[in-house]
Amino acid sequence: MRFFYYENLLEKNHSISLDEIESNHIAKVLRLSQNDEIYLMNGRGQKAKAVISIIRKKEVIVDVLEVTTEFQKNPKLTLCQANLKPQRMDWLIEKITEVGVDEVKLFASQYSQITNFKVDRFKKIAISACKQSENSFVPTITQFPTFSDILNQPKTDIKIILDPQTKISLQKVLSSAGDLQNVKNIIILVGPEGGFSSQEIEQAINAGFQASSLGPRILRGETAGIVSSALCRHFIDFSVP
Numbered sequence: 271m272r273f274f275y276y277e278n279l280l281e282k283n284h285s286i287s288l289d290e291i292e293s294n295h296i297a298k299v300l301r302l303s304q305n306d307e308i309y310l311m312n313g314r315g316q317k318a319k320a321v322i323s324i325i326r327k328k329e330v331i332v333d334v335l336e337v338t339t340e341f342q343k344n345p346k347l348t349l350c351q352a353n354l355k356p357q358r359m360d361w362l363i364e365k366i367t368e369v370g371v372d373e374v375k376l377f378a379s380q381y382s383q384i385t386n387f388k389v390d391r392f393k394k395i396a397i398s399a400c401k402q403s404e405n406s407f408v409p410t411i412t413q414f415p416t417f418s419d420i421l422n423q424p425k426t427d428i429k430i431i432l433d434p435q436t437k438i439s440l441q442k443v444l445s446s447a448g449d450l451q452n453v454k455n456i457i458i459l460v461g462p463e464g465g466f467s468s469q470e471i472e473q474a475i476n477a478g479f480q481a482s483s484l485g486p487r488i489l490r491g492e493t494a495g496i497v498s499s500a501l502c503r504h505f506i507d508f509s510v511p
Contacts, residue, residue: 272300273309273317273401280310280318282337293330296322308332313400313408315340340406345427345453345506346372349499350420352379352462353387354491362492363392367399367409369496370503377414381464389413417470421477423457431459431474432494433466433481440482440501450509456502460495 274292288296296302304325310318310332316339320332349371351362359376366374374392378385389411396408414420423429428447430440447453459479466474475481484497 271309271404273311273404275397275401276310276312278312280312280316280334280337282318282334284334285323285331286310286320286334288330288332290328293326293328296330297325307335310334311400311404311406313397313406315342315406317406342372342407343510344455345450345510346455347499347502347506348373348375348426348455348457349495350375350377350457350459351495352377352417352460352466352491353382353384354462355384356387358490358492359384359387359392360395362495363395363411364399365492365496366499367396367405368403369500370405370407370507371409371499372407374409374411375414375420376411377417377420379417379462380467380470382462386415387413417473420459421474421479426455426457426478427453428456429459429474429477429479430457430482430498431466431471431479432461432484432498433471434483434486434488436481436483438480438482440484440498441505443480443482444502444505450506456506458498458502460491460498462491 276286276288302322304322306322308320310320316337318334319336320334323333324331349366353376376387392411400408430443459474
């Protein structure tokens with residue numbers, strides 16, 4: 271099943287015009303024809319079955335046949351990721367979108383080699399990953415200036431910082447939360463290539479974060495972000511009906 275992206279509301283029995291990128295992919299790359307059926311998603315929970323009605327040089331118009339709506343369930347999963355090198359960050363965004371992270375917050379920490387990113391590129395990567403994985407929700411991606419800013423989060427039920435020095439596993443922290451049906455959000459804080467400084471870990475713990483480890487091996491920043499996100503999402507999906 272191949273999905274195409276349409277950012278606005280999807281409504282049954284409505285005709286919509288796809289943007290130039292998606293239209294080009296349909297007409298020139300896949301060489302689909304009038305009356306062929308395709309599938310759409312808007313990244314906000316809606317998916318639709320549609321049929322191609324008109325193909326123009328830079329525009330494809332489709333008629334929406336059926337629409338389904340999925341609602342996000344709690345707890346929401348937020349990854350707070352210290353900035354990594356661009357190529358590694360691209361790969362991270364793709365994989366955590368496939369896994370099902372709801373929100374990504376980027377920031378510069380003490381050992382970050384990159385201080386700031388333009389998030390528009392990451393949003394395009396996330397949309398592409400949603401289409402491939404059939405994830406109904408494109409994660410929101412925001413950039414925060416500093417580590418201190420990332421600690422000043424609204425009330426969060428479970429806040430975790432990865433620290434390879436601790437003996438407490440991520441699984442143990444999640445299991446100790448009790449019934450996840452009463453948990454609204456989980457935030458996991460992951461460092462850059464050089465990890466967090468001892469001062470940053472202390473700051474996070476003072477701000478209510480629990481230190482947790484993924485095991486004795488030292489993981490790259492993007493690997494730690496993906497693995498911790500996957501473990502949290504797996505725990506959520508199999509704990510909340």
